[in-house]
Amino acid sequence: MAAPNATEHAAKRRKTRQDSGSITIGGKTISFAGYLAPSQPKKQIEASSGPKPILPSSTHEQQSNSTLKQAIDQTTKPGLPDKKGTYNKSQSTNGTGNQALLKTRRELPIWQHQDEIRTVVKRIGTDVIVIVGETGSGKSTQVPQFLYQEPWCKRHKVKLPGRQEDGYVGGMIAITQPRRVAATTLAHRVSTEAGTPLGKGRPDGLVGYSVRFDHQVPRGARIKFLTEGTLLQELLRDPYLKQYSAVVIDEIHERSLDVDLLAGFLKQILSGDKTERGGIPLKVIIMSATAEVGVIQEFFGSGATPGTEKASNVEVLRIKGRQFPVTISYEPRPVADLQDALLKKIFKIHVEEPLPGDILAFLNGQEDIEAAQRLIEEYATTLASNVPKIIAVPLYGQLSIEAQRLAFQPARSPMTRKVVLATNIAETSVTVPGVRYVVDSGKSKVKQYRPRLGMESLLAKPISKSSAVQRAGRAGREGPGKCFRLYTEEAFDAMQGSDLPEILRNDVLGAVLTMKARGIHDVLAFPLIDAPETAAIEMALLHLHFLGALNDDGTITPAGETMARFPLSAPLGAVLLAASGPEFDCVLEVIDAISCLTSGDDIFIHVQSEEGAEEVEEHRKDLQRREGDIITYLTTMQLYAAENSDRIEWCKKRKINIRNMKQALNIRRQLRGMCWKEKLFSEMPPPDPQPFTPLSPDKAEAVIKCFLRGFAMRTAMLAPDGSFVTVNGKHVVAIHPSSVMHGQKKEAIMFLEHVYTNKNYAKKVSAIQATWIAEALGR
């Protein structure tokens, strides 16, 4: 919290205190009238009518959305088996499941629909069933349990084309999730409800999960939770998903790129030749939390894909959710100054609305959040003594875990209202408990790829109607709530219905490679719910050709097949393959760099204060290299791996994100394993820790030249005026301040990311020589 002294006079300029009965912000007076005095009963709202909140752990939306929340919850859930699958013996394993939890399950809205769901899914001729279930309906945990004992869900011994002996088809239900935490916690929950253990190799387990770096699928598992990406990878090995009787696609409304690809592949399986599955049909269950499933219905139901027999039959089931009512109010006129309007609204709520009831405000990003926090703290110091205190807590993805934890904890002192200032992280990814009031700025920052420029932008844009509804819903999780929209009703009406699906916002390079690796020759004809522009796909095809993933005739090369198997972007896959060639021979070094580059957010934590930044710079001296960011990342990994006393302390000192660094080490292990299998290097390195030897300049040059094989198009030359001009497109780019190359002038640079925010920025920058670009381009 900012020291009040430092900002006191600034606060006084904007705010004058009149008497204890009102507060004036920016010229507007807010009366304390109607305020619940501290002497009155605190728990006024609790007696209100409305559905009874179900157990927090019985809907996955509440239990699984946040790693942090999960971490907190895990300490308070004695009933759950631990990761190794140790299990409470008192729980039933006779197939009827955990009796104690059965009562909770029966109370879920979806419970009454189980016969209906079974009947529709069983019906011959129905291939696709769409289940619309609002938040809290229990669909994610219950639907697979309703279905796995059905006769059609058995494993079938069948004759498969091109095989002498009989093969097996079906027996398992796959259920996909967009996020790892959701997949793992749902699996834990469902295995507990079923009363069977979770864990690799367990013979008696019914439920399992499979996510990157973590596969816990018991032998004989019938229900398997996985991330969408994992199922896509399985599709590369098993194009007809022969191990599954049904695939449940959950949270399709989020429209991730992976889910759109999955939908396309499923449509092809449904409308294609069943002989590859020995005549056993695949049931597809699509689940959405939003009612707008018209496009989904249309997609699976309409026109057979080219060269196939028929369109699928689609049935839609709608299930009520459990949500308290939320009153929505709008601004009468468009607001001129969003920050100002936000502040007024927050204090208006604070003085007019009863406690308890925290406020959740949705803002654009870190910058706005920090500014709002400062202002709230300034005003808070001038509140009358008989008014409850107010504290502002920021919540955004880049915050440390400890800082995020504050947003989930109740205010420490009594009679204090907490205001959580959040990005759209609080819209779907995490649930902040205790919220009764939502303030919605109506905007969020969106990343959008511009295929023709080969760059992306990150700009604040109006949110969609469904986002606005989702934000408002956050006020009704624990009781009736209120949502204050800082925009007019007309502005709401003018918002687009839903967010642009990721496939229309992202580079489709990886998507096109996935299709090619799955044998889709004509990618323009691949069935997609929303097809990207033809130009975007053509750019991706050209790019893949440049990377060596496609032949001149558009068919995939062996290198392309390998790249598709790597858990990396196509350019990074190309870099890895280049590194394995005799010319460069630096696979292990490139893996070290790539591991750090791809471990989620930046491993280097950004320090705001100037003094802090200087201190960190001092401690990071041993990591930083003048060759640029790639070699700096590489050195960081090597020093971290060489560290044999205290890695956590080592990270703390250098302000390195410990979680991301651990993840980087994980990725390094996975990539080493995969490259070993692909025979990309000949000798397994000795185990860590090994003594550190700085990378020689020659080796550094080789590593950077490997990266040029993937990123030759992302290069810029120094212009006479000192700016950098991109080789491809001739745009002026500035080196991002997060780069070790920031403020330096080199003959030419290569950058791995190109983002437009308030400037055209090159990120992850390395110094190169102009002749290297020609070399990489002219192969």
Added chain:
DNA sequence: GAGCACTGC
């Protein structure tokens, strides 16, 4: 001199 959110056999 600055970063919405996720994710991969």
